[in-house]
Amino acid sequence: MEHLLKEQLGCTDVKPCEGASSGGISSGGAFLVDGKKVFVKQNSKPGSGVMLKGEFASLLEISETNTVRTPKPIKMFEDHGTAYLAVEFLEMSQLNKYAGELGRNMANLHLHNKNLRTQAQKDEGFVGRRTEFVDKFGFHTATCCGIIPMKNDWNQNWVEFLAQRRIKYQLDLVEQNYSDVKARELWPKVLQNIPKCFPKEFEIVPALLHGDLWGGNAAELSNEPCIFDPSAFYGHSEYDLAISHMFGGFPPAYFKAYHELIPKQPGFDNRQKLYQLFHYLNHWNHFGGGYRSSSISLMQQIAKMN
Structure with a gap:
């Protein structure tokens, strides 16, 4: 994964770090990319490229309104049948006081x-x-x-x-x-x-x-x-x-x-x-x-x- 991220994100230093997760649809993990924390979602199911391309476009459209915070999308790409979505890593907790x-x-x-x-x-x-x-x-x-x-x-x-x-x-x-x-x-x-x-x-x-x-x-x-x-x-x-x-x-x-x-x-x-x-x-x-x-x-x- 580190080599793939270097190639796709045009960076020189990639290290895995805490922040891995697995949802009902996709899995993902956190990486330090040239010193900045990035979350990378991945999915190998048929149609996952369409799904993550749509999520990238959705995050971009919402973030450009400057009305509600979302992880900023960085790049969506595919490699050997697996789709990936790299976004800004956010330290999240359960919605409560906000x-x-x-x-x-x-x-x-x-x-x-x-x-x-x-x-x-x-x-x-x-x-x-x-x-x-x-x-x-x-x-x-x-x-x-x-x-x-x-x-x-x-x-x-x-x-x-x-x-x-x-x-x-x-x-x-x-x-x-x-x-x-x-x-x-x-x-x-x-x-x-x-x-x-x-x-x-x-x-x-x-x-x-x-x-x-x-x-x-x-x-x-x-x-x-x-x-x-x-x-x-x-x-x-x-x-x-x-x-x-x-x-x-x-x-x-x-x-x-x-x-x-x-x-x-x-x-x-x-x-x-x-x-x-x-x-x-x-x-x-x-x-x-x-x-x-x-x-x-x-x-x-x-x-x-x-």
Whole structure:
């Protein structure tokens, strides 16, 4: 590994050091690279190159907003069937005293693109001034929620993007892997009710999302909170909150601070069911039938919405 890092990172001195870890998807370790600590994630599974390329792009896009701390990406590369991602090493501990600050930072991340739109509108009529904002849903490259690549093709319509490129995509994988009769029966009713969760007067400005912000992908440093392992794309800000309520969730201070900047809108709870459905289906496809019951239950609730 030391020789490979010297070659890829263009450095002269590489030494392994404390900070090795192993997650549910990838493994990784820490290295001193010319005196600076770097974390290197690696994965040899099929499709791992797509996954780590998407994570590199996600970290870069989020870090450039200057709203929430992430490990700064250094380089993604592949060698002999294994994909590697080198990022800044951060000394992390469990999120605790900075939960409220993380809530504010995430709200500012979600508002960043909307603020760019406001600035662009102000810049109209000024020669030479142009503010770039994203006016579509999706992302410029594939990102993976786990190991499964998401369909991020740009779309002007969030409801269509959610239905076809998130929920239906996962259901197609369920059909392929499990051929579940109940899921197949419920889908037409779910699809019919998805638009009901979005009032016509409801404006959704594309927001840059983490995409997989459960409690295991957030932490704190000595003086601020941070997020990592993103699966970024531009979508509805509420989408990022769905998994934050799952699998142990976040401290109440996180949500309190978040909603002070982005208040809940009518229909919030029903939309959370849609967004959580994606994550339960994704877990079903990753980890098996233990997530079937939660997925089917949510599909039944959505199918009964008036």
